[in-house]
Amino acid sequence: MTALPVEEMITRVHHEEWARVVAGLARRFGDIDLAEEATADAFVAAVERWPRDGVPPNPGGWLMTTASRKAIDRLRRESRRDAKHQAAFMLYDDTPSEPVGPVVDDRLRLVFTCCHPALSMEARVALTLRLLGGLTVAEIARAFLVQESTMGQRITRAKAKMKAAHIPYRVPSDRDIRERLPGVLAVVFLVFNEGYLPSGGDDRLRVDLTDEAIRLGRLLRYLLPGEAEVDGLLALMLLIDARREARMSRTGELVTLAEQDRGAWDRRLVAEGQTLVHEQLAATAAAGRPPGRYQLLAAINAVHMDAPAPSATDWAQIVRLYDRLLVCDPSPIVRLNRAVAVAELDGPAVALAELDRLAEALDRYHAFHAARADLLRRLGRSGEARTAYDRAIDLAGNPAERVYLARRRDQLGGGRTSRGTVCPDAKW
Incomplete structure (x- = not known):
């Protein structure tokens, strides 16, 4: 296998497996900082070894195993070895230490942990984009319209605050979910936006991120049935993603909505998104409540696509x-x-x-x-x-x-x- 395909494979695996490995290590150990550092070490090892040894048959499993070993190596270098070594056994213990609870997906569980109310809203979103999507600090800074150095400091402070406040990586309660939902929705939508129109690098589209955001949106809808803004966000992402095949010209140029071939839109996604919009707006009106931000954004897109x-x-x-x-x-x-x-x-x-x-x-x-x-x-x-x-x-x-x-x-x-x-x- 030549170097170029291996490099492309590493990039693709990073897109697909970063969040899975970080979230899996965080669940098993309970230390998000350690999980991120060990995952980064594992990808460094992949860059060094895969061009020489070939891409393993199960890249995600290889990365999880390597990251787990890297985490233990880091723990052994810590001064408080006994306590840390005892905690390290969790890396190989598949028995959950507490009930599974309402959030059963590691990546979604990671989102709720990063959206703890002790953190500012911007810190919650930025930290989750870094840990869930594997976005660089520069990419997140673009999403927030701030300087890269400012965003780097913000993420560092957020991690420090999580440690100081002893914020656990645990199953959130029903009350936690309600309190953190606005931040979670913002996270999911920014992950989708970064995939739909990447703010940096050479990628014109990151389907892994748009698909991941929609997957998380569906999980949220299953977790919180009847939550209007959850349905609104999912509808919004579906309607935008329905235009995916019409957005790019053969020369690699983005095509505006007014110039798109509407016959190339995914009518299945359009129908699903519009149904969600109409059902939720009707339910909200019947309940005498004003529609929320995501419901209205979805409604705007529905009008365009009508x-x-x-x-x-x-x-x-x-x-x-x-x-x-x-x-x-x-x-x-x-x-x-x-x-x-x-x-x-x-x-x-x-x-x-x-x-x-x-x-x-x-x-x-x-x-x-x-x-x-x-x-x-x-x-x-x-x-x-x-x-x-x-x-x-x-x-x-x-x-x-x-x-x-x-x-x-x-x-x-x-x-x-x-x-x-x-x-x-x-x-x-």
């Missing part, structure tokens, strides 16, 4: 849904998405005025500059549009998105302008 053609999109309904979303999530990004939808109703000049009020908050967000560039383009302000496209390209981490933005920039002045951009959260 349209047989882009020109048939009900933009007025989309703007109304954004107005409702602003009540529960008045963030600059939601305001950005609403402004681009407004452009389809009231024109690009009105939308641009709304976008410019968000410039300070979203200056480091590439989608802001991409949306602004498109509005300037439609207004015939080509010089300003080019500057905005350049800024968007500089900030964009996904290679396929950079190709798309570069093409749009290079078309400036080459003919009539088009209405090609839709809301960033439904853009692809």
